[in-house]
Amino acid sequence: MPSTPFLSLNSRTAGITRMALMALLLALGGLGLWPAGVMAQDRRHYEIAAGPLEQALNHFARQAGITLSYAPDMVQGRQVVALAATLAVEDGLAQLLAGSGLQAVRAANGSYGLQWRTGMGEGGAPMPVRQQTQRLKDVIIDGRGEQAEFAEGSEGYAVAASQSATRTATPLLEIAQSLSVVTRAEMEARGADSILDVLRYMPGANTETHGVDPRGYDYFNLRGFINAQNTSNYLNGLRQPVAGFGMFRTEAYGLERVEVLRGAVSASFGQADPGGVVNRISKVAGDDAPNEIQAGIGSFQRRQLAADLSATLDDAGRVQGRLVGLALDSNTQFSYGNGSAVPNDRLYLAPSLKLQLSGDSHLILLADYLRDRSGSGRWTAVRPDGSLTHTLVGDPGTDHQRGEQWSLGWMLDQRLDASWRLQQNFRHAALQSDYSVLNPVSVSGSLLSRSSARYETQLTSTQLDTRLQGRWQQGPLDHTVLLGLDLMQMRQDEQRYRGTAPALDLAQPVYGMPIALASTLYAQLHEEMRQTGVYVQDQIRDGAWVWTLGSRHDRVTDSTRNDIGPSRLDSRAHAWSHRLGLAWTHSPGLVPYLNYSTAFLPQAGQDAAGQPFAPAYGRQLEVGLKFQPQGQHLLYTAALYQVSKDNVLTADPQHANAYLTQSQVRPRGVELEAKGRLHPGLNIAAAYAYTQAINTRHVDPALQGKSPVLVPRHAASLWLDYTPGAAWSGWGIGGGVRYVGRNYANADNSVRNAAVLLLDAMLRLDQGHWRYALNISNLTNRQSTSCLAEPTLTCFWAEERMALLSARYRW
Structure with a gap:
């Protein structure tokens, strides 16, 4: 008898209730522990x-x-x-x-x-201090709400505390792990339009791996582990799962800040690659929410309108609302030979409501909706001699990516008594996408043969994370204990089609010809995954010593059925993940730390023998130093680390299009970062990363000791943002430089991608409620590619010069 999911595309109230009751019972039961x-x-x-x-x-x-x-x-x-x-x-x-x-x-x-x-008058009698007559x-x-803690410090580049690393509001100096935070102010200064833009100026993150992708897929690496967008995607502490060609997009304008926790973090987050996680923090209703309207025009016929509106909805100030929205009508840098441009259109709406239930409790209700209409054409033809072209392989009548996604959820914060508080995050999200593309097959002379493909994907995800936090003192020890239950269910249905397409003459390409969409159904997939995670953590302050001890147990079941065949694959995995962190806060503002942590990541699919892939496991050892000059909003960090990952998916040398989990990768590296205000009016975001990633074990002995693809040994960036002040009233100027070192395009390291140096610039003018800004990325219009040479050479063009002129009115 097939199992019945407790939640699917059509919400089932009983399933949600069961999840909520399980979490609440665990949390309330913890009160007696x-x-x-x-x-x-x-x-x-x-x-x-x-x-x-x-x-x-x-x-x-x-x-x-x-x-x-x-x-x-x-x-x-x-x-x-x-x-x-x-x-x-x-x-x-x-x-x-x-x-x-x-x-x-x-x-x-x-x-x-x-x-x-009260003062003391003559004879010791109390004397009241004079008060104003009108009160x-x-x-x-x-200040006890989770989102209020996130919002603190958002007016600058540096922040005082983070919620992501420990799931409690912890000062950055006391977090014994490498962590970077990008605030709303920094995103606005740099004109960040996507997650890739946000990650550009931080160590350990390489965002130039797959060039520009009109489909909105955010390809990046973390600490030498590629495709982190699939394994490290979190929103408000809850994972955004990926299945097939279904991937939740993130609108950067809807974010308050982004926190990147590098290294093995499964003790806090559960499923995650040992490279780290990217936790996106949404804008939500609250006291500090601004009101603004923004319009912009830019390169490639870009036109956008955005608004961020807030209001108090009752006389007592206990109900606050916020609406964030954006409409984008734009093309990309890609265009076909007949003049048709590859589009990039988007509509985004995110309402939220904060209810102050009592002096000790508040509830934030939040939702979002995103619709995108873009082209899928970014594949450019490669000539038989290996030289690159700007000739698109596809056709404007066939290439498209049409997506629609939405989510509903809440964030609850309830103080139970003087020592304990209960927090809960819930989100139910769904997406559907239709992706059609023409793919290159082979080149004969000037003729490029092509095939067509189409993928229709429906994905739903339901998550509930409940945490019970307690604080008390035991002799000289201050404890902050966290108990949590994390439940997730993901369901995906995907239909895959293939078809034929006429050849393209690279010497005289013709576009706009009638091409039928791929219609031969070759896979009809149904996947259901469930995860249950139970975690415990204790942050212990003993004088100048701060210990962070955490463990988590995850159990994951995954069932995938293909009705064409038919076939079915069931897998189960479970693991303990741990964290041990130690920070020494003896010297004010100068904190050395030590961290040991592990990671756990199930891997969907099967090998050539039909056996499910084993989960990937990771281990990390990190030592670091954090320095915050007293009285300054500036933080310097340095980290030295070694991470190893077992059961890495690797191409099976004996079977085409098959993979094995018998390899191990070990990155070692150094990360340096400076973030904050150097002097009044001068902000800095500087980073350097040295990453030495090698295969310490490989199914192909000839590849042992080689480096994984698309991992640069050196990467560095520097961004400066200066407001002169009275001398140039209202003006501000900024500029940045990004360097990505050479990296390999194939497994045997015989083909390299060249190093790239890029420049960015910004100019703004503040006049009362108005701000006018011009942001330019890749100022010199440096054209570069990132290539993969397996099985054949495929190259992706990086972003060309992009200028955006915007006007914002804030009140």
């Missing part, structure tokens, strides 16, 4: 800039994760000096309020409120 004591004097590192007291209190509450209330007239016109120290909450508030005549008082529910201090409505700052 640990002693319930009074809340510890939780010490955190705070970075608060000098300025208005109201702004300082706002940032402090978000970094501390507390609720703080006060009347606006109590703080009006008051200033504070900078605060950069590791303190308990009460001590931090006391330092901020010193000399103001105010004090913070903690209520029974764990929240804080400001009160006037305004109290302001409530809820």
